[in-house]
Amino acid sequence: MTRVLLASRNAKKLGELRRIVAAAGLDGLEVVGLDDLPPFPDAPETGATFEENALAKARDAVAATGLPSIADDSGIAVDALNGMPGVLSARWSGKHGDDQANLDLLLGQLSDVPDERRGAAFVCTIAFVIPDGPEKVVRGEWHGTLTREPRGANGFGYDPIFVPDGDTRTSAELTPEEKDARSHRGLALALLVPHLRDL
Numbered sequence: 001m002t003r004v005l006l007a008s009r010n011a012k013k014l015g016e017l018r019r020i021v022a023a024a025g026l027d028g029l030e031v032v033g034l035d036d037l038p039p040f041p042d043a044p045e046t047g048a049t050f051e052e053n054a055l056a057k058a059r060d061a062v063a064a065t066g067l068p069s070i071a072d073d074s075g076i077a078v079d080a081l082n083g084m085p086g087v088l089s090a091r092w093s094g095k096h097g098d099d100q101a102n103l104d105l106l107l108g109q110l111s112d113v114p115d116e117r118r119g120a121a122f123v124c125t126i127a128f129v130i131p132d133g134p135e136k137v138v139r140g141e142w143h144g145t146l147t148r149e150p151r152g153a154n155g156f157g158y159d160p161i162f163v164p165d166g167d168t169r170t171s172a173e174l175t176p177e178e179k180d181a182r183s184h185r186g187l188a189l190a191l192l193v194p195h196l197r198d199l
């Protein structure tokens with residue numbers, strides 16, 4: 001069994017990563033999370049791009065654990081905000097990981113933005129780093145529009161205000177399987193799976 005670390009401190013995101021990797025049926029891979037290992041310090045995410053942040057998180061995890069490591073840096077890019085919150089999505093309200101405050105602030109900022117200009121995209125960049133080995137970075141995008149009120153209880157983060165193109169439900173109203181099949185995270189991991197099979 002080869003061990004692979006999913007290096008995320010966000011329990012909901014980690015759950016999605018675990019679920020998607022499990023669905024890919026990678027025989028011979030044992031997936032571990034940060035909660036299965038001794039703690040190591042969480043470096044600040046200071047990169048200007050999702051790619052830089054994902055690579056930094058995966059490299060830190062490799063340095064601390066010696067395990068092949070996967071890290072996800074993701075967020076929402078809003079057209080009317082010129083692509084923000086972007087890499088600041090997790091701390092848009094000033095408090096890291098406060099999903100409700102982040103979502104409320106974003107909705108307030110967009111209150112005067114008309115329906116035809118409420119486009120947004122979820123972006124997920126995943127870095128896979130092997131000790132003394134190659135580094136891979138993949139990216140998935142999921143395009144849609146933003147609602148005016150939150151709807152739905154599934155998912156996390158900005159899911160209750162994001163309606164993916166081709167649907168009328170928010171991504172918090174999709175089943176987990178529906179979200180995985182279409183999401184930025186599902187798309188990125190699909191691109192990574194061939195590299196995981198090579199391990």
Ligand SMILES: O=P(O)(O)OP(=O)(O)OP(=O)(O)OC[C@H]1O[C@@H](n2cnc3c(O)ncnc32)[C@H](O)[C@@H]1O
Nearest residue numbers: 008009010072073074075076089090156157158159
């Ligand atoms: O860095 P780690 O430890 O993985 O955990 P994190 O929560 O800090 O993760 P990010 O730095 O990548 O920030 C991602 C933020 O973007 C949002 N986000 C990412 N993927 C999302 C999704 O599938 N649905 C809703 N919101 C999402 C969510 O608000 C997250 O807090």
Ligand SMILES: [Mg+2]
Nearest residue numbers: 010045073090
């Ligand atoms: Mg983070």
